[in-house]
Amino acid sequence: MNKTVKVVILTFLLLSVVGLCIATEVEASSKLDEVIQVQKYFRSIHIMAMLLAGFGFLMVFVKKYGRSAITATYMMVSIAIPTYFLVEHTGLFSHPGPAINSLILAEFAAASLLICAGAVLGRMKVYQYILLGLLFVPFYVFNEWILLSGGLGLIPIDAIADTGGSIVIHAFGAIFGFGLIFSLTSKKEYKCEVPSDATSDRFSLLGSMLLWIFWPSFCAALVAPKDLIPTVINVVLALCGSTLATYFASVGLRKKVSPEDIANATLAGGVAIGSTCDVTIAPIAFVIGILAGLLSTLGFAVIKEKLQHLLKKVDTCGVLYLHGLPGIMGGLVAIFVVKGLDVKSQLLGIVVTLVVALVSGLLVGKIVSLTGKMGKPYDDEDQLEV
């Protein structure tokens, strides 16, 4: 392991210990409020299942890189959560709310981190994923602060519609990942195939299903009890829509069904419904899901190869097509769906997100690329004792 990186990470760990003083009193004022907090906890566990088993196994599709993908997922989740707490505790950005909200927001940051890492999967050493987590989280919090907490005075608080994170979580992570690939794809890596097989596909489909299952809890994690049921039904219908649309689009565009489309684009409804999940109604949610599934499948089946060829860079998991385009679409859809939305702020929020994500992704990619390089990309043997 690169020595500088080691020192950076260990220093951070020490800092964390000192800084990990998140408010762990329960701010509940009654027994019923305590119960409501515990219900948030259950949703936070669902999100944890998405982060580790969901995102983790979705990335196992690379035939020979499964154990590394899971190891990297473990490390990124474990670095993102205390780092989020640490950054929050500096007080530079928004003030922390109840402890369970902090945990959920930290999980959201971890989700966004896992998304961006999907773009460079297989081309980094394990310690580089940890370093990536350390560098990613502050930029993520910075953007979250601008969009949701009035940071820099650009956007009024509560002006943005993004309860389930189409913009703040999905688009940010995907575009950050897009920034990463410029410094983190060598010529050799561009030419290297990324094969999957029947077993790696089945693991990947398991991860995909776990994401699908718990997605309603992700979108509704911080929603009040009275709004929760309509929210989760919207998310389920959006996912049904994207799943059906993916099949038709995959057959239409490729003549056969691609497991890659089924594992990924099926989830695009969940990405795209994020901005409007708590304010739209069932039939519109279903339509949003269908459109997102079509868009995402088009991305995987057509755009991915073309863009890769054009840039000579590789987005391993195609995060631009699962999280990027559907995330942006979700943010834009809010303009047509949410009554009384401050359109200017919503558009500004999307633009700010794209700019912050791209610039910081380019920068962080450059830094990470200086700390080492895989000998054999997309191969467990390079780093694991197998």
Added chain:
Amino acid sequence: MNKTVKVVILTFLLLSVVGLCIATEVEASSKLDEVIQVQKYFRSIHIMAMLLAGFGFLMVFVKKYGRSAITATYMMVSIAIPTYFLVEHTGLFSHPGPAINSLILAEFAAASLLICAGAVLGRMKVYQYILLGLLFVPFYVFNEWILLSGGLGLIPIDAIADTGGSIVIHAFGAIFGFGLIFSLTSKKEYKCEVPSDATSDRFSLLGSMLLWIFWPSFCAALVAPKDLIPTVINVVLALCGSTLATYFASVGLRKKVSPEDIANATLAGGVAIGSTCDVTIAPIAFVIGILAGLLSTLGFAVIKEKLQHLLKKVDTCGVLYLHGLPGIMGGLVAIFVVKGLDVKSQLLGIVVTLVVALVSGLLVGKIVSLTGKMGKPYDDEDQLEV
């Protein structure tokens, strides 16, 4: 894809969008009632885990058909839920209750659909699973309406004991599936082996375990908070009983333990306890589980091959032995266990279910068989880009 099917499915999708006006207001009258609705939501997520990762991976036991089985599961869940909402919304059958109840009932329909599809697994193209879902749900709702909502005036409301769906969900799905196989097993397919291997078995056992884990939430999904704890303990004990009994029966009947029995018959206790889960007591639940495990293992180890040979038809997953016989047993057991049960209605409910399921299964099987045929049964290559 068959063009007529395409048109049918796409027309339906349009209809859905128009019809998807399920009541998404929360009907809760107090903050505590809202919390109770959210608890139902958590159980609905558990059921979703059973549908996708549970049933889905249980069906991955077919060595070369795993990715198709998962794709088919994705499609069936995604078509069943909006179709259930659509049929409910026509108002022809029972009036929809609170939105979260509709979601749970739609999931029950999806479970029954996945059960019937298990009988013909590996012998249909992906779009045929979608078509099957479209045709299955109305018949399912029709039967549910007769048994539980006084439809056609045959059975008084609340006369049937079937909280966890032994009759309405499991027996219905299995017998419908039994009806399907008559038109959906060609001679070539009858002669074709359905091999599993160490990896497909491990995936299948994962699906089995996920079903086992969340089964208590399935049975107790709509149970009131005060009855929930005894209900779930009964379900857990029934599952413990069937799991232990399966081992002894498997060794007794086959001399060695069969992974097929372990993945399937272990769950028979959950199927059979469905009708009485909220009214029986712990020791009886354990006995019901033991008997169901014995019956189901007998089905897999002995009856399956004999019946297949007799009919020259294939029930791929053996749904008759996991869901059919234990489901009927569960419905009958209620007669001995439930105090003050209207025996005539219970028996009539079982008979109606068997008749409706068989007739509609035969009919739907015929229709689906007209829309296409696998070139290579039980093989991903036939339809997926692999």
Added chain:
Amino acid sequence: MNKTVKVVILTFLLLSVVGLCIATEVEASSKLDEVIQVQKYFRSIHIMAMLLAGFGFLMVFVKKYGRSAITATYMMVSIAIPTYFLVEHTGLFSHPGPAINSLILAEFAAASLLICAGAVLGRMKVYQYILLGLLFVPFYVFNEWILLSGGLGLIPIDAIADTGGSIVIHAFGAIFGFGLIFSLTSKKEYKCEVPSDATSDRFSLLGSMLLWIFWPSFCAALVAPKDLIPTVINVVLALCGSTLATYFASVGLRKKVSPEDIANATLAGGVAIGSTCDVTIAPIAFVIGILAGLLSTLGFAVIKEKLQHLLKKVDTCGVLYLHGLPGIMGGLVAIFVVKGLDVKSQLLGIVVTLVVALVSGLLVGKIVSLTGKMGKPYDDEDQLEV
């Protein structure tokens, strides 16, 4: 199957049916209390996911013994739960509390049983796992009674800090397992390699992640709503700490990252935080996790082989290093962390646990070893019809 064993097990099953009269009334006094009981149920489901899919799949790492490991897990869970109820019902030990507490305590017993079985995994026939469960649970309850319910008058009630079971569940199971290996490792078995491969590793990592995800619910299963949020945050931070530490320790000690370390030592934070999860604060939880990860990785990477060589006995899953050492560490840490702790009782509790576990493990290992022996250790073919 050995006939005596068959008779013992079947006699037990009959006894269970008679004895399974656990209190299944809800002891809740208000609608809100019912809701709180249902929240415990949700945590009990999380624990069930850990027992079956978590522990079960973690043990699938043995390349050719995956299906047997899962079958054994199924049987052990299914025997442990009714046996716990039966032993509790004898009234010899502590009086049963609310039914949902009994279920959770029975699951804790099953967890401890699965831990001890990990030490002898691959060297027992399936019925021997069932017999092990029957013999293990009474000793487990005996120890639990001494530590937590004032049994034998040794330790005052509530004197021990062990909410999440570092001592009572983890250390007990691991040391019991250590006792088992003396009679349950033949020379041939000592010399036999226990290989894993890419697929068995990926399944094992899935089990590991499922344990990680639901660990907060395990530790907080019986914690009151008002203390739940700080407890789960402590557990999450301890797991983050051990996960990061495992990576650094694994690379430091082995030069490459070992999937065995990643699947196991990552969880050591959860084991070690058990005794103090509801009383410590976030930064200390993170440090406890880091230390536990280092200790556990040291166990897997260095101690395991040395001790195995010294004793000529095999601890297949290395339960001593995941559950044993970190469990004892967790119990000892409480002395420094918990204000006003009765240090003498805490130490006595640890010593009693070690003594009871070792003696009963040695005894039960001897008994089980008399009832049969694998022909081909670590191989599904020996017992399954594959």
